[in-house]
Amino acid sequence: MARYSNEHKEETRRRIIEAAGRRLKRDGIDGSGIAALMADAGLTNGAFYAHFGSKDDLVASVVQEELRRQSATLNGLAPGVAGVEQLVRGYLSPEHRDHRDEGCPSAALLDEIGRSAELTKDAYTAGTKNLVDELAERLSSPDDPESAHGRALILFTMMVGTLQLARAVTDPALSDEALAQGLDRALTFLGDATVADSSRNQTTGESR
Template sequence: MRYSSEHKQQTREKLLATSGALAKRGGFTSTGVAGLMKAIGLTGGAFYNHFPSKDDLFTEVVRQELCNSPLARLASQGASRERLGRCLQQYLSMAHLHNAEGGCPLPPLGVEIARADLAVREVAEHWLVELHKAWAATLEDEALAWVLISQCVGALLVGRMLASQAVQSQVLDASRTFVEKALNETR
C-alpha cells in the first residue's frame, strides 16, 4: 500500500520529534532503529523510507533540536542584553535541569555530537557560530559570548551529573551569579 507524500512527511516529522526526545532522555546511540520506529508505532523496516541511515537521522535530529531550542529563538529575535540575561537565568534553572527531554539539546547530546560524523558536527558548529554571532552583537564582546555559551551548557551538564538537588542548586546558583555579574560588568 502506497502512502501519500503528506503522510510520509508527517511520519518523518513524528520520527524526528520522537527521536529528539528519546536522544535527549537516554542517548541517541543507545536506541536502535527498531526502538525508534516502535516509539512511533511502526516497524524498523519502514525507517529506510525516511532516512538512508541512522547517522542521517541523527544529523537531522541535531539540526531540528538546535534550531528549535530557546537559545536559537532568542538569538534569531535579536535580544537585548536584559532579555538575554533573563533567558540565561531561566536556562540555568532547576526546571530546565530536570527537563532534559524538553530542554536544550547541547547538554544531553554534546558528547554524542562530538563523537558523531563530520556532517553532524558541522550542523552543530554552524548553529553555535550563529548563536555566538547573535550574542556577540548583543554583548559587543565576542569572547564573552563564547564564555557564556560554554558556562551555561557546562553548568547544566555538571548539574545533571550530580545526585543531590542541594549540590545541583549550588552549581546553578553559582552559574547564574557568574552570568549576571559578567553581563553587568561588561556594559
C-alpha cells in the same frame, strides 16, 4: 497501493525527528536504537529508511532541528540583552536541569556529539555558530562587534558546562548550588560585559 503525498512524508519525517530529539536527549545517542526511536514516533522499523539513510543521518537531522528550535526560542524573547538574561535564567534553572528531554541538545549530548560521525558534528557546528552569532548580535556594540562574539561564546560555554555538572552529580544540594553559582556568575558576566560596552561607547563618544 496509494502513494503518500510529499506533505504526508514530510510530516512523518518531522514527527520522527521530534520524537527522536526527546529520546536522544534522555537516553543518549548510543542508548537509543532505531526500533525505540521509531516506536516513539508510532512507526515500524521498516519505515525508517523511507526517511533517513542511516541512524547518523537521523541524529544529524535531530541536532540540526534542536538547535534551530533553540534559536527560535531566543528570537521569541525580549530584545537585546534583556532577552539574553531571560535565556540564562531559564537555562540555569531546576526545571531545565530536571527535564533534559525537553531541553538543550548541547548539555544533553555534547560528549556523544564529539564522538559522532562528521555529519552530526557538522550539523552541530553550524547550529552552534548560528546560536552564538545571535547571542553576539544582542551583546554587540557598534564600536566593537568582534569582542561580543567572544563574550557570547564564553557565556554559552558557561551555561552548558554548569548544566552538565548540575545533572551529573547525585547530591541534590550540590546540584542546586552548581546551578545557583553558575547563574550568579553568568549574570555577573553578562552585566559586566554590558557595563564595559557602555563605558567604551561613552569614552568613544567623548573623544570625538
